[in-house]
Amino acid sequence: MSEKIKVQLEYMINSSPRILYPYLIEPNELTQWFADDVNYHDGIYEFIWDNESHRAKVAVFKENKCVKFKWLDDEPNFFELEIVQDELTNDVSLSITDFVKEEDLEERKKIWDNSISYLQSVIGA
Numbered sequence: 190m191s192e193k194i195k196v197q198l199e200y201m202i203n204s205s206p207r208i209l210y211p212y213l214i215e216p217n218e219l220t221q222w223f224a225d226d227v228n229y230h231d232g233i234y235e236f237i238w239d240n241e242s243h244r245a246k247v248a249v250f251k252e253n254k255c256v257k258f259k260w261l262d263d264e265p266n267f268f269e270l271e272i273v274q275d276e277l278t279n280d281v282s283l284s285i286t287d288f289v290k291e292e293d294l295e296e297r298k299k300i301w302d303n304s305i306s307y308l309q310s311v312i313g314a
Contacts, residue, residue, distance in 0.1 A: 195288055196289055198285045223236070224237055244260070
């Protein structure tokens, strides 16, 4: 099995951190752009894509700033969504840290591109 590499992506989001943050941590909001379905029970998030379930827990969160999900079935890997606001311009971007097999890198980038497009349309950015 090939080793996963760390990937960092950043997307400009025309939104305030306060509006954006619930879409990074709330199951109903995550379902609107990130996964086919998201369930939350006893501190565990269940992300469902194409009828396949993946479980994660929040390892770190800072309100209106970032959320780091640690995969339970793919340790030690995680993914992190961080809201970055430029101090001078107040421009907001979403920084994503993910892990992927090198041969799947381009496909994963396209998945993130599409997901962020959905997110932007959902929040009206």
